[in-house]
Amino acid sequence: MTQELLTFEGVGKSYGDLTILSDLSFSLFKGEFITILGTSGSGKTTTLKLMNRLLEPDSGKIMLEGQPLAEKDPVALRRQIGYVVQQIGLFPHLTVRDNIATVPKLLGWDNARINQRVEELLTMVQLPGVDFAHRYPKELSGGQQQRIGVARALAANPKMVLFDEPFGAVDAITRHHLQEQLKNLHRSLGDKTFVLITHDIHEALYLGDRVMVMDKGRLVQFDRPEEIVSSPKTDFVKSLLATVNRQEKLLGGMT
Missing domain, CATH: 3.40.50.300 (P-loop containing nucleotide triphosphate hydrolases)
Known part of the structure; x- marks a missing residue:
């Protein structure tokens, strides 16, 4: 139903x-x-x-x-509730990993759980963690930045x-x-x-x-x-x- x-x-x-x-x-x-x-x-x-x-x-x-x-x-x-905007809004001074981890950190997740979630999400958006987790936003194309924005929005497993x-x-x-x-x-x-x-x-x-x-x-x-x-x-x-x-x-x- x-x-x-x-x-x-x-x-x-x-x-x-x-x-x-x-x-x-x-x-x-x-x-x-x-x-x-x-x-x-x-x-x-x-x-x-x-x-x-x-x-x-x-x-x-x-x-x-x-x-x-x-x-x-x-x-x-x-x-x-995840939120993705046209301007993406990635924090330029944070790595891809730390951008995705923003809300989980605020929610008090431990590092092991955060790292596992970041790996899951990077795989999901087809940007493998071994290649992308430690890059900074300026090192990504516009399309890659947008996919990281989607990963960040999904980080805390929102309903919407x-x-x-x-x-x-x-x-x-x-x-x-x-x-x-x-x-x-x-x-x-x-x-x-x-x-x-x-x-x-x-x-x-x-x-x-x-x-x-x-x-x-x-x-x-x-x-x-x-x-x-x-x-x-x-x-x-x-x-x-x-x-x-x-x-x-x-x-x-x-x-």
Whole structure:
């Protein structure tokens, strides 16, 4: 039976007179890969930051495994939820090993357990510890840094990992490889819920088990990729799909 992990109930967020989110309601389930798609200013990042209490809602309620998110200690909560951003945010003065070990150290893990976990994660992201554990971020390519960012987010075995446009700063070929690796990683982990923000409809449809399409602070469609393609619910969703069709026609004309 599918279990609910996170639920938004009528959530709203504003800054002064500027409404960012309006009456946002949805549920995420354990083990899903969710992509959030929308243009700049649609409320994607605000929605993500509400999930780990980097922001607080002005209205509505957010529940995590049936418990109000507002009742959870925000620092402890963030140590239980992985977070990967476009800028990666690796500490330049720390080795790869110590970057990955950041949260386990805060949680009081012993060195033997940390070392074992670092080795597991480096193997998982296809960067063997013998070659990479003692390097520094400046010695890695952009794609390698991003994979270390993913490993760090998984270090404390979180139930959920949040990704804020993680591949936006890498080239197209590297981005394609990272998408494949992330999809395979999620599949291999089985019980982890991934939530990834993107403005790229190809990325959203490829990665997501379900895709949230946001427009001007509202959730306009939340469906499986094939349903979004076959039955777009709004003109905005149709316009996103039209960009895919135009690109495919352009590429077709070049072959």
